[in-house]
Amino acid sequence: MKHTVDLTVNGEACSETVEARTLLVHLLRDQLGLTGTHVGCVVGECGACSVLVDGKLVKSCLMLAVQADGRDVTTIEGLSGGAALHPVQEAFVQRFALQCGFCTPGFVMAAHALLCANPDPTEAEIRQVLSSNLCMCTGYVQIVEAVKEAAARLRSCT
Ligand code: FES
Ligand code: FES
Structure with a gap:
C-alpha cells in the first residue's frame, strides 16, 4: 500500500x-x-x-x-546552506578527520547536533556522542580533534 x-x-x-x-x-x-x-x-x-x-x-x-x-x-x-563548507565540515578537512569518507556525513551530522546543543563540550562529551557512529579508517583521534576545532570556530563566530 x-x-x-x-x-x-x-x-x-x-x-x-x-x-x-x-x-x-x-x-x-x-x-x-x-x-x-x-x-x-x-x-x-x-x-x-x-x-x-x-x-x-x-x-x-x-x-x-x-x-x-x-x-x-x-x-x-x-548543512552549509550554500557552496561554502559548514564550519564542522571545514574542521574535518583541516584536521584530516576522514580517509575513505564513507562515515563522514554521519559524523559531521552528529557533531553538528552536539555543538548546537552544547557549544563547549568536553572531550568525554564529544566521545560519548560520537560513540553512536563507527569509522573503519581513522582511529577516531582526528575526528575528536575536528569536533573540538569546530566547537572553537563556532564559538568564535557568536
Ligand atoms: S545505516 Fe543506519 S546506522 Fe548504519
Ligand atoms: S573514513 Fe573510512 S569509514 Fe571513516
Missing part, C-alpha cells in the same frame, strides 16, 4: 509517495537523490545514515519514511 509523505527537506517542501515499509534513508537517497546520507549497516549501529529530524539526530535507517510526514529533515547536503 502506498502512502503520501509531506515533509520539508533541507528547507524545501516536498511530497513523496512511498511504501509503508520504505525507510527514511531510502526516501532521501533513492527518491530525492540526496546520496550524501550513506547506507551502512541498516540496523542502527554505524551512524552513516545520520540526519536531523526536527533538529534532533536520527539514524534514518531506523525511521520509516511515513514517520517523517510533517517533519523537517536536514541532510548533509543542507
Whole structure:
C-alpha cells in the first residue's frame, strides 16, 4: 500500500509517495537523490545514515519514511546552506578527520547536533556522542580533534 509523505527537506517542501515499509534513508537517497546520507549497516549501529529530524539526530535507517510526514529533515547536503563548507565540515578537512569518507556525513551530522546543543563540550562529551557512529579508517583521534576545532570556530563566530 502506498502512502503520501509531506515533509520539508533541507528547507524545501516536498511530497513523496512511498511504501509503508520504505525507510527514511531510502526516501532521501533513492527518491530525492540526496546520496550524501550513506547506507551502512541498516540496523542502527554505524551512524552513516545520520540526519536531523526536527533538529534532533536520527539514524534514518531506523525511521520509516511515513514517520517523517510533517517533519523537517536536514541532510548533509543542507548543512552549509550554500557552496561554502559548514564550519564542522571545514574542521574535518583541516584536521584530516576522514580517509575513505564513507562515515563522514554521519559524523559531521552528529557533531553538528552536539555543538548546537552544547557549544563547549568536553572531550568525554564529544566521545560519548560520537560513540553512536563507527569509522573503519581513522582511529577516531582526528575526528575528536575536528569536533573540538569546530566547537572553537563556532564559538568564535557568536
Ligand atoms: S545505516 Fe543506519 S546506522 Fe548504519
Ligand atoms: S573514513 Fe573510512 S569509514 Fe571513516
